[in-house]
Amino acid sequence: EESIIGDIVKRSLKYSSEVLVCDDGSSDNTYEIAKRFGATTIQHNTNQGKGATLRTLFQKALEKNPDIIVTLDGDGQFLPEEIPKIIKPISEQNVDVVIGYRFDDKNKIPCYRKIGNKVFDKMTSIASGLPFRDTQSGFRAYTKNALKEISFFTNGFGADSEILITLSKKGFKITEEKIT
Secondary structure: OOOOHHHHHHHHOOOOOOOEEEEEOOOOOHHHHHHHOOOEEEEEOOOOOHHHHHHHHHHHHHHOOOOEEEEOOOOOOOOHHHHHHHHHHHHHHOOOEEEEEOOOOOOOOOHHHHHHHHHHHHHHHHHHOOOOOOOOOOOEEEEHHHHHHOOOOOOOOOHHHHHHHHHHHOOOOEEEEEOO
């Protein structure tokens, strides 16, 4: 993500006291660029997957004792300017987790991706008993209490679903917020 990560870090720092970036074994300059733009950087020597990356970031975030953490992918698909929007339900509605809901009928999504997301969404909804529409969104907000209770074992993309299932079974309030 070397071509976009500096901009993502810079824009995110306008809404956060600190930005953590985990470079998951990439061969480009993501780590160096993120650091140069002000991120606290962590590096995996080899690619371990999205779940392992989230686990690393969550552990590091907990050391900092945050009130709220926000996750967003480093590929530029999410707008850091919507960080206030994604944390709003936590302060106004006493919610523990907010999922940035990306999809509606206006989105032009490749068919293969739409099918894959729908399968994960349905499985997660059945397992959690909650009607999530975008379980694979990487743009989320978590309270400190929710973050402390997150436990998951999946190293790949299934981690997003596993996190939601675990937290919903533990009684945490989860909602979705429409994002761009």
